[in-house]
Each structure stands twice: as C-alpha cells, then as structure tokens.
Amino acid sequence: MLSALRYGGQDLILPDYPVTLQAYRSPVDNDSWIRSKVEGKMKMQNMKMECSDVQASVISPGVARVTAEFKTKGSELSLSGRITWTVFGNGIINASARIYPSAKGEELLRLGFTFGMPAAYDQVEYLGLGPWDNYRDRRTSCWKDLFRTSVDDMFFAYSRPQDMGNRMETDWVALSKDKSAPALWVGAASPGAPLEVSILRYTPRELNNAKSLDKLPEKNKVIVNLDAFQMGLGGSSCGPRPLVKYQTLSEATPLGFVLAPASGLLNLARSGLLVPHSPVIERDGDGMVSLSSSTPGVEMKYSVNKGPEKVYKKPFKLPEGNVRAWAAAGKPGSAAPTSPDERQFPLIKGQAEWKILSASSEEPDTGFAHFAIDGKPDTYWHTSYTNGLPGFPHSIAVDMGTRMKFTGFIYTPRMDKDKGLISQYAFSISDDGKNWKEVKKGQFTYHYIRKDPAVQRIDFGKPVEARYFKLDAKSPVRSGEQSATVAELNIITQ
Secondary structure (H helix, E strand, O other): OOOOOEEOOEEOOOOOOOOEEEOOOOOOHHHHHOHHHHHHHOOHHHOEEEEEEEEEEEEEOOEEEEEEEEEEEOOOOOEEEEEEEEEEOOOOEEEEEEEEEOOOOOEOOEEEEEEEEEOOOOEEEEEEEEOOOOEOOEOOOOEEEEEEEEOHHHOOOOOOOOOOOOEEEEOEEEEEOOOOOOOEEEEEOOOOOOEEEEEEOOOHHHHHHOOOHHHOOOOOEEEEEEEEEEOOOOOOOOOOOOOHHHOOEOOOEEEEEEEEOOHHHHHHHHOOOOOOOOOEEEEOOOOEEEEEOOOOOOOEEEEEOOOOOEEOOOOEEOOOEEEEEEEOOOOOOOOOOOOOEEEEEOOOOOHHHOEEEEEOOOEOOOEOHHHHHOOOOOOOEEOOOOOOOOOOOEEEEEEEEEEEEEEEEEEEOOOOOOOOOEOEEEEEEEOOOOOOEEEEEEEOOOOEOOOEOOOEEEEEEEEEEEEEEEEEEOOEOOOOOOOOEEOEEEEEEO
C-alpha cells in the first residue's frame, strides 16, 4: 500500500498511517441497533489489511504500474481483492481497487480507504455536497458547490465522540497549510463516480475509545477517509433504524481515486489521462454475472471458461464456470488495458428455479407459498385464514434443485403491515426432503415493529451444504396471533 508520498519536498503521508482499507466507523448514537453486531460479533474495528503478490512494471514511457493482492484479517467479515496503482511521471497517482467480501448481504457502516497526513494540513476545500454533514438519509438541506472550511470546523463536540463530517457526492478535496496553496488534491477517479469524504483529526477507533471529549488524543494528524459508501443514520437512538433503501450491505465493490500535486494535474488525470479501472466480477442469486468499474463508461471485456473475448454490455447467465474480465484502454495515449481478473463460480440454481417442497398451509390467491421465493418483497406467503385458521407452529420447505453451499438465511417479513411476524424459529436442511437436520434456532429481533419490521439475516457460524431447507415458525411476535407470513426467504451464499 502507499505508505509515503512526497510532493515538492513535502512529506504528505504519515509513516504510521498509510493508505489502507477501512470498513468501520465509530458508531453514532443512532447506530445503537447495529453496534453490538459490528463491534461484538463481527469485530470490524479490529480489521487489518495485508498485501501480497506485489508486482511492478513500466507500462509506457513515464508511466509505472504497481499491483497487489490484499486480504483483511481480525474481523469475522473479511475483504479481499486487488489494488492497482498507476503512477505518472508528472506526479499523478491513480488508484483502482476491486473489493470482494467473504459474505454478501451483511450490513456495513462504511467501505473505503483511509490515510493520515501531517497536522498542519488542516485547511480544506472541496467540491461536493455541503456545507455541513450529509449522509444518504440526511442530505436534503445540502447542495453541491465549492466549499472552504477547516478540519477543526468539520468536527462537532458530541458529548460522546463518534463519527461525523461525511460529505457525499465529492468530486475532489484539496488540503493545504494555513495561507498556502493546496499541497494535495484528492479526487474521485471520474466525475461520474464521486466519493463520500470525511476529514477529521482522529481515526474511528480513537473516536470510539474516547468515552468523553477529554479522552481524545492530541490533534497531531489529519485523517482522510475516502468511502465508496456509508450507512444512513436512521433514528435508532429513539426510533427506527435506517430505511432499507438507506442501508448499505457487503457486496463486490469497485473503488477508485486520484492523488495529484496540482488542480490542473487532477483535471488531466480525470479527463485527458483516462486510466481504465479493472471491473469487479459479481454473480447474484439467480446466476446472473455483472461487471462494474469505478470508471463510468469504460469498455469492459470478458471471456467465459477460456472462450472468445466479448465486450460486456449487460449481465449474462452463468450457472457454473470461470469468468475473466478486464477494462480496455481509454483514449489514445492513455494507460494500457488492465490485467485480467478471474473468478471461479460454483454451480448455482437461482431463486427463479427453486420450488416449494411443502407448506403447512397457504392462503389461495393472496398468500400462495411460492410468493416466499418469487424475489418480490411486496408479495408474501400467508398461512390459511379462509379455509380454517391453523395456529402456530407453521412451516415452509424449499427445493433448490441442487446441493448448495451456504452460510445463513434471510427472512424478509411482510413490510406493509405488522401482521404474521415470526418470533421464535428453527431452520433445518435436508438432502432428500424427508430427513431434516436442524442447523439454527432462535428468536428474530425486531427493532421497531410498527415502522421497521426489518430484514432478518441469520448466520450459521460455519457453512452447510444441502439441496432442501425448511423454516419452522414456532411462535408469533403478537401474542395470540394465529397466522404467519413470509415476504421472502433466501440463503446467504459464500
């Protein structure tokens, strides 16, 4: 990783704070709904990044490229992938990362890169949403403009220190000493892929470890955070967690940024010297493969199972096999095409090919059992109420059509009304659809039922493999309620 940077004789990256991957923010008061999971179960505050397989080459006169594989350790959810640094002789450094989580669909408070600068570089100028903090569910009072402020002015003295200061849709930020020209320009890899940026005196761990303002460390540095996304804030200190559309989940993520010693070079890097960023390769639960790059509009190419080269235009079906993908060269004279990335995908039958094996009952027309696996959260399985009213327990079993390896399941409750919500549950697997093995039982936890039933993601702790799975609804949330409902039932694949 980039551990030192000198422009014009000025050292701009502190030795103890190199550029590194980050997926933890010091939980804000409204993160009470997820604090115990993030810090206690997943231990995201302990995540550390390690690099390997470092390679360097001169790809054209005056242009060098350094690539490295990376993987994190110390947390339950790990992140891996490759980062590519393209270094131009004029001082431009273009970074491109492909980030893959060990499990998809886990709530992440943030995902991005961070590094530390000397404390004197505390004057900030940025083009993005402002002039105050903004998040995906706290942005309607902001507008996009050119703003000038300082690192200290971006800090708010909450009685308990916590993360703050996020700026969405940031095209670039410049940092400088007082009354001097900017020394470092940091920009999104493309104006079409802006960053979320926050700049503080403290790391997330320092904020979280200080239980009061007087316990914060010295202001001896400037911490720059460049995020692909941050979780919305919601209102969980006294109400519901963030709405589903403002929650951020772990998934394959491309992230790119540019470092430059002057605004003119930053503009050149983002327009005239297009560096194509390698695409991430992702496959969804239905076996559809998609490619995405942090360089919008770049031409992406791929091959399947060592077959012919193709230009990527839209997602394609792949039940099983190998995918190689790369980004083509940009404008004439720009950096060379990226080196190919590969992913091997095991056999999968998508949710669209699943079938209901059995259901204890169903309500005709409005609550068919197959609505629980149709991929539409606005439809739902509802146990019978017109042909009798059988009470709890209820059950529904699914045939996935082939043996699948998975690490947990997802229960999406009915979202339009707080009716039929399941409290205690048991989840079982089978290879023949007759003999069942229980792998998990417990109680779903709803934060604020009337306004936020909340999707339930349940981890097994270790992978299981089976063709069939069954959810047993043991008891309702509402005492005395007879019916159960399931909007969606899915598995968490590796």
